Amino acid sequence: MDTRLPDAVREAQARMRKFVEEELVPLEPSLPPFANVLPKEDASRLVQRMRAEGLWALAVPRRFGGGGLGLVGLCALREALGHTTLWSLAPLLGSEPPILLYQANEAQQKEFLLPTLRGERYGCFALTEPGAGSDAASLSLRAEPDGEGHYVLNGTKIFISYADEADYALVFGRVPAQGGSPGGITLFLVDLDTPGVRVVRQIPTMGGARPSEIVFEDCRVPESRIVGEVGKAFELAQHWFDCDRIALQPPIALGAAARCLSLAQRHGVASSVDIAQWALQLDAAREMLYHAAWRADQDLEVRHEAAMCKTLATTTALAAIDQVMQWFGARGYSRELPMERYYRDLRRFTIAAGTVEIQQFIVARGLIRGYTGLGYEEVR
Amino acid sequence: MDYRLPEEVRLLRETVRGFVRESVRPLEGAWRPGEGLPAEVVASLQAARRRLGLWGLSAPAGHGGAGLSWLGQAVIQEELQRSPLGLWTLGVFAAGEPPFPMYDLQGEARERYLLPCLEGTRQAHQLVAPGGSGEGNVAVQWGPDGAVIDGALRSVPRVLTADIMLLVVEDGPDAWAFLCDPDLSGYRIGPARGTMGSVELVDLLWEGCRIPRERILASAGPAARRWRAHQQATVLAAGAVGAAQRCLEDALHHVRVRETFGRPLADRQAIQWMLADSARELHAARLLVYRAASLADAGLDAASAARRAKVFATTVATRIVDRVIQMHGAYGYSQDLPFERFWRELRFYAYAEGDNRELLEAEADGLVADLIG
The missing domain is CATH 2.40.110.10 (Butyryl-CoA Dehydrogenase, subunit A, domain 2)
Known part of the structure; x- marks a missing residue:
């Protein structure tokens, strides 16, 4: 057993972090509090740099010309992206197209997937x-x-x-x-x-x-x-829903909460035990995230794991960000620090793409009906 | 990256699971509330362990051990502690597993301490204390033929049968280990005080206690730290996971058959939420245990991962067992069912091998640094 991220993923994550620190974090103060697009000139410069540094389409399968880092890689990149409040701004998202398109037929891929990968369609x-x-x-x-x-x-x-x-x-x-x-x-x-x-x-x-x-x-x-076929959309999309539950929100939530906790630590606004309590919850959520992503990359069933991962990562991160805001007092509530923006954006994570209540229901139903076990690898 | 359990570990898990089901659980009724474990039950369990080769699991190869991976040991503890009789606080499965520093004993001390501990006729417990004077510290003075130690440690947990204290005194990054046998003069074990669980608390006092050179181990720091990580991850955290799993499995059965107002409890969302919360916490705890164990097996420093696994798993385990009590109603609270006992015993895991809050304090910087990347 080896639970460590592969070197290639670590290395890509470090490059993404550098990009985020150098390009996106400095832009944060200049954008309005409800911004959801980057100014055009910034957007094209950023996309160019992402391409030049090999950060574009890193998690896309190699057969489509991507970096082949899989869902584990996608999670790692998005975790790094979560370190900026600008994580959701549209141009950056074109680099990782909807996974469902990998299941489209050749003509559809030519018309939709490939142009999306080139950044021409969205x-x-x-x-x-x-x-x-x-x-x-x-x-x-x-x-x-x-x-x-x-x-x-x-x-x-x-x-x-x-x-x-x-x-x-x-x-x-x-x-x-x-x-x-x-x-x-x-x-x-x-x-x-x-x-x-x-x-x-x-x-x-x-x-x-x-x-x-x-x-x-x-x-x-x-x-x-x-x-796919008429009437078979959910069968086709189920695995994709599960993968999205793993890769879309949890890594962003973890990156965001990590940034807020480290701010709290640097400013000494809370005791180290209090900070560690939260950090340990996030550490556990992170372990769950990469375990689920690894399973998805092995084409193993991840319904249950995805549901647990989404619940733990999103609820813990949101609560942690709220806690850091509280520790900072009025400054935490102000727009001078990133907590308020993170909180407002991440609040939808426990609602969108399957509410956490639905995730709880999936887990409980699986256990009660015996679809899934409690033990390791008996989870099916 | 590979999260699969190796085939030999899976096979081992099946074997131990069968052993617990067939040989351990039938004996659970013999342990009466408020009483110690009957001697014949202990003897029968020890005999069964030897028969199955579940002995000397932590012993390095070359000392009669199987050289079993930490992951394998963690999985075994998960299975053993599915029974209250397998819990760490009872010490039954700690016999035959001496702390790592003791493997460095030589000559007569090896004959007198290591071998009986491996054999199971005696049992040693490792205790770590900072050097120096003052409450909670142990002062060491060196003489020509050994050391003289002075100090007091209060409310030290004593696990059932451990009669030897391996006192590890930290001295900067390194440590000395002293074998404290009750035969030493100037070493006093105070009266035992009861707890809500099986461990007893004792005060240990050293007053001008002379310890001969052959009972002292130099450079014991690394082995002592490795033992602590081993106990935290593969025994306490893994055991807490196994115990919580057992209780939750029982609850899962109960809520399917027990009806209220004409419908099974399992149909109630309040119950479903408790199940989902518990399953999630259990899954996360298990992953942290396996991470710590697999890091150690890869030859890396697992101290940090072991502390995290221990804090997380022991915290969620009591919470899960508490929910299981709730789901069973008054029966859950009663001594007819094992949950109250699991709860009382597991509660001590939050103190054992490092108080959870102290361990968290030690991890604060590392945790944030890891999250930041």
Whole structure:
């Protein structure tokens, strides 16, 4: 057994940290408190430097021209990215495309995945609906075949992150049963300039995120844009959901909380035992994170591990950041220190991409029904 | 990076699990509340250990040991401590496992102390104290044929059968170890005081206590520190994980069959939350134990990882057992079921081999540095 990160991952993480310290942290004070995009001139310079230093697409599989560092590598890079409050600003995210696209067919990869990797296109993920959040499988966006090789989409998606920056979306819709086909929830790749698609509004939040509402009205999508098979979207996406629960929020949360704790330590605002209490929780969350990511990289089932990892990392980091804010008193609440921005942005981590309550439910249900055990490697 | 348990460790786990199920758990009823473990139960367990080769697990190869990895030892302790009879505080499974510094004993002292400890007829407990004068310190004066020590250590836990104290006195980065046998003149063990669990607390006093050279080990620091890390990670933390796992498994069974208002407890979200919280904490604790053990097995310094594993695992274990008591209602609180006993014994793990708060204090800088990267 060896629980240490591989050297290549450590080295990449150190380079990312350097990039974050040199380029992003200095930009923090100059941006407005609700910024969610970088100024254009900064954005192109940063993307150029990321490419030049080999930080672009490091975790993308080698067969697509990436660095092949896997989910473990993606987590390590995002943990380093969490050391700036600007972690969520859009241009940086193009470097690691939606993992689900790796399962698209060759034509779809050519049209969506590869341009995304080149930084020319950018995708968002449209699952949530006004009537279907945690219970995503109850979604109602209709996708009806017109009998001429197209599907007609009607419905509304809501809280879709980065829809304002994106030019295509991965859309989950319900195909009605018809003839001999049972239909079911199906995944479509939709260009956002297709007639019948409208991003109707951006929803302000307490953080920088401004997720969008997207309305589909008689939007015709060719059947060649179906990823996988009709009715099989959740089977296709389940592993991807799990991987996202591991790699999207927990590493950012850990990087952010680590930065805040180290500030508390440097400024001597809390006793070392108090700091260590929190740091130990984060250390445990980090161990859980890389264990789950490693399992995903081995193509092992990670449903249970992802749920536990997301819960522990996001709730602990959020509570730790709140604690550091408290230790600092009024300064902690002020915009002179990063805690308030982190807190506002990270508050959505326990809600988005599966609330922590849903994660608790997944774990408890698994245990009670006997899908999963409590022991090591019996966790299935 | 590889989180798989090696095949031989998995096989070992199966063997020990079977042993605990068939040979240890049936004896649990013989340990009555408020009483010590009957001698015949101890004898029967020791005989079974020898038969299965679960003896001298920590002994280095060349001293009759199997040269077993720390990971293997941690997994064994997880399984053993699934029974209250396997808990560290009872000392049954500590027999035959002398602290690492004792392997450096030579000549007569080796015959007199190391071999009986390996044999299991005597048992030694390592105790670490800072050098110097004052309360809680031990002063050492060197003479031509040994040392004279003076000092007092209060409320030292005494685990069931340990009769030899291996007193490690730290002197800067290094340490001296003194074998304190009750036969020494000027060495006094105060009256035992009871606790809520099986350990007793004693005061140890040294007044002009002359210790002959052959019972003194020089340069004992590294071995003593390694033993401490070994006890923290592979015995206390791993054991706490195993104990919590057992209790949680019992709870999982209980909530499926016990009904309230016409539905099983398992249907209640309040219960589901307790299960999910416990499973998560248990998983994290186990990962920290395996990290510490695998670092040691790779020949790296595992002291820090062992402290972290110990603090985390012992803290969450009592919390998990407490939830298990809650899920079982009044039965859980009663002595009909083993949970209250697990709780009382495990509570001491937070003090053993370093008070958890002191260990945290020692880890503060390292933890933040590691998180920062």
